[in-house]
Amino acid sequence: MKQGLQLRFSQNLSLTPQLQQAIRLLQLSSLELNQEIDILMQTNPLLERGDEGEDEYGNPVDQDTEGALLNNAGGADNSGLDTATGSDADDFGTEAGAQDFQSGAAEISAPEAGLSDEAPDFEPSVTDFSDTYATEFDEEFDVYSSGSRWDENGTPADDDSDFKPQETLQASLRDHLLAQLKLMPLSERDQTLTLLLVDSINEDGYLEQSLEQIAAEMPPELEIDTMELQTALRHIQHLDPAGVGARNLSECLLLQLDMLPADTPYFALARLVAEKHLPALGARDFVKLRKELGCDEQTLKQLQQLITSLNPRPGANFSSIGSEHYIQHEVIVKKIKGIWIASLNESVIPKIRINQLYAGILKRNRDSSSQYLQSQMQEAKWMIKNIQQRFSTILRVSQAIVDRQRNFLEYGEVAMKPLVLREIADELGLHESTISRVTANKYMLTPRGIFELKYFFGSSVATDSGGTCSATAIRALIKKLVEQENSKKPYSDNQITDLLAKQGIVVARRTIAKYRESLNIAPASLRKSL
Numbered sequence: 001m002k003q004g005l006q007l008r009f010s011q012n013l014s015l016t017p018q019l020q021q022a023i024r025l026l027q028l029s030s031l032e033l034n035q036e037i038d039i040l041m042q043t044n045p046l047l048e049r050g051d052e053g054e055d056e057y058g059n060p061v062d063q064d065t066e067g068a069l070l071n072n073a074g075g076a077d078n079s080g081l082d083t084a085t086g087s088d089a090d091d092f093g094t095e096a097g098a099q100d101f102q103s104g105a106a107e108i109s110a111p112e113a114g115l116s117d118e119a120p121d122f123e124p125s126v127t128d129f130s131d132t133y134a135t136e137f138d139e140e141f142d143v144y145s146s147g148s149r150w151d152e153n154g155t156p157a158d159d160d161s162d163f164k165p166q167e168t169l170q171a172s173l174r175d176h177l178l179a180q181l182k183l184m185p186l187s188e189r190d191q192t193l194t195l196l197l198v199d200s201i202n203e204d205g206y207l208e209q210s211l212e213q214i215a216a217e218m219p220p221e222l223e224i225d226t227m228e229l230q231t232a233l234r235h236i237q238h239l240d241p242a243g244v245g246a247r248n249l250s251e252c253l254l255l256q257l258d259m260l261p262a263d264t265p266y267f268a269l270a271r272l273v274a275e276k277h278l279p280a281l282g283a284r285d286f287v288k289l290r291k292e293l294g295c296d297e298q299t300l301k302q303l304q305q306l307i308t309s310l311n312p313r314p315g316a317n318f319s320s321i322g323s324e325h326y327i328q329h330e331v332i333v334k335k336i337k338g339i340w341i342a343s344l345n346e347s348v349i350p351k352i353r354i355n356q357l358y359a360g361i362l363k364r365n366r367d368s369s370s371q372y373l374q375s376q377m378q379e380a381k382w383m384i385k386n387i388q389q390r391f392s393t394i395l396r397v398s399q400a401i402v403d404r405q406r407n408f409l410e411y412g413e414v415a416m417k418p419l420v421l422r423e424i425a426d427e428l429g430l431h432e433s434t435i436s437r438v439t440a441n442k443y444m445l446t447p448r449g450i451f452e453l454k455y456f457f458g459s460s461v462a463t464d465s466g467g468t469c470s471a472t473a474i475r476a477l478i479k480k481l482v483e484q485e486n487s488k489k490p491y492s493d494n495q496i497t498d499l500l501a502k503q504g505i506v507v508a509r510r511t512i513a514k515y516r517e518s519l520n521i522a523p524a525s526l527r528k529s530l
Helices: 017-027 030-043 063-071 086-091 095-109 129-144 173-181 188-198 211-217 226-237 249-258 267-276 278-282 286-293 297-308 356-364 368-404 406-411 421-428 432-439 471-484 493-502 509-518
Strands: 047-049 331-336 339-344 352-354 443-446 449-452 460-462 468-470
Touching: 017 030, 017 368, 017 432, 030 047, 030 368, 173 188, 173 226, 188 226, 211 226, 249 267, 249 278, 267 278, 267 286, 267 297, 278 286, 286 297, 331 368, 339 368, 352 356, 352 368, 356 368, 368 406, 368 421, 368 432, 421 432, 460 471, 468 471, 471 493, 471 509, 493 509
Parallel strands: 331 443
Antiparallel strands: 047 352, 331 339, 443 449, 460 468
16 A cells, blocks of 8 residues: 555536525525515615616616516526526536525524523412412403503504504413403402413313312412312303313313203203213214114204314314414416416515615725625625526426416316426426425415415326326315215215226225325214214
């Protein structure tokens, strides 16, 4: 063995900063794109929000001309993101590009330092137990008794309410319960105990811990027994929504039944079913239920309707507050003169431009002292070009999807064609990874609703005629068969398999079961009704 020097020539693929930014922007949704722009504008003084009908330099531009430039951004070859940087075209789908995108996304979505999702544990002391809870109880209710005027919709009203849009106040389940408890004539100790139990109620409205466990966790010096907690729980169980504070499903239904008038038809039998026969009702074992209750089929049907009208999750309406998922569609599809055309949604295209003040300073001073502004100018130009390129690529991919899925737009899900990323990539001359990034978190508005671009892609199943059928179409057929079935004798998975086979679609029974579960359709035994 000996040391030596060798000279080797090799070719390596590398991503330019501009292309790395293009990859990152392409992956983002419209909401995330605006957040990315806001972050960049905080660090780059040459970028600013523009107005409608202006180009990146603030000059007036005809709207039609601007749309044409945007839809054809990227050069005369119109080759999408693969031509964003000329010789870097082949690098876009490389593994290095994916790694660079992941690292960039991590920097964007990193949470602010110092924030924690964990709530501090409550450990009351012996001396300040009542005072602590009573003070917190009063503070929690302040929002409801601030003295402001409210209109009939529950929104704050003021002198300018006719001119300012008002948002509806939405309280959590805990706040809703505290507001009612504050109006009850309870002693200070009862208020403290009820607040202690309210803190143990989960989002569905159930008391998670038993009263014995709650009493055992408290310091013995407080002398809290289960009888006091039981009394406090009764106060909570009489509040709205009906059934809140229950410890199990049976108690939840019984609490709601007790809120009904005593002369409600089949009231006694419904309480009996909720107390002792819920497993049989859940399994839809109607023969066993009729035998144990000693009633006919019509009576059992009325009982079933009464019990199913109750709410098994009384707190669900409050837990859903703030969990809305907002989306913006980037593409609009319309049928114009018999042809389905995809166009960009102008409202989601960010209007940004170069700040003319700083641009003028840079134009007058091109010495070394303006190097910072020169780099910021280059970064601003990259950002504007990459945003144009992003929406141009989204439009091209969307139009290609629309051309392939015309039958879906005409006839619905049953006419969906099987489609994979490779087909669109080959048609547009792009890489599969580019198509994957374009279709992620991007939405299309069609006459049949709003769909994510990924929705139009799916695997295929062979048919007897030698063709293929989309998995989406098969799920639509399963849903249609279940809707048309006899509720007394619902189709089993084997029967659905046979019915599809008669239509020339050969699918295994386990595949039918998987598709049925994805549609949230219960098995045949649970779909059976009287």
